[in-house]
Each structure stands twice: as structure tokens, then as C-alpha cells.
Amino acid sequence: MVRHLGGKELPKYSGGAFPEIFLQEIEAQWKNEKEWREMLSYVLLGTAAHWWAMHQESLLEWCE
Structure with a gap:
């Protein structure tokens, strides 16, 4: 089974899917x-x- 987190597939390690x-x-x-x-x-x-x-x-005065 492949798990997804936040729309991204989780990587696998040498033992298969993450525990x-x-x-x-x-x-x-x-x-x-x-x-x-x-x-x-x-x-x-x-x-x-x-x-x-x-x-x-002061910003509005500076812009004028």
C-alpha cells in the first residue's frame, strides 16, 4: 500500500513502504x-x- 501525504507520494526505503x-x-x-x-x-x-x-x-502624501 502506498501512502500519500499532502498530495505527494511518500518515498520507499529498502524494506518496502514506510512503517x-x-x-x-x-x-x-x-x-x-x-x-x-x-x-x-x-x-x-x-x-x-x-x-x-x-x-x-504619510504614504499617501508621499505618493502625491
């Missing part, structure tokens, strides 16, 4: 990484929105 315990660990790390990416994107969007709100007037 289930390795798959569980990989899936846990992938989920954790996805959550961190989502959280980071919210932080960056919030920072950009805050920065724009703080500097909007």
Missing part, C-alpha cells in the same frame, strides 16, 4: 508545520494591516 509509526510521525509534523504556516500568515497580515493603518497618511 506505520513513521507515517504517523511524518503526518504529525506536517500538520504542525501547516498550523505554524497558517498562524504566521495571520501574524504577517495583521502586522501589514497595522503598519498600513499607522502610515497610510
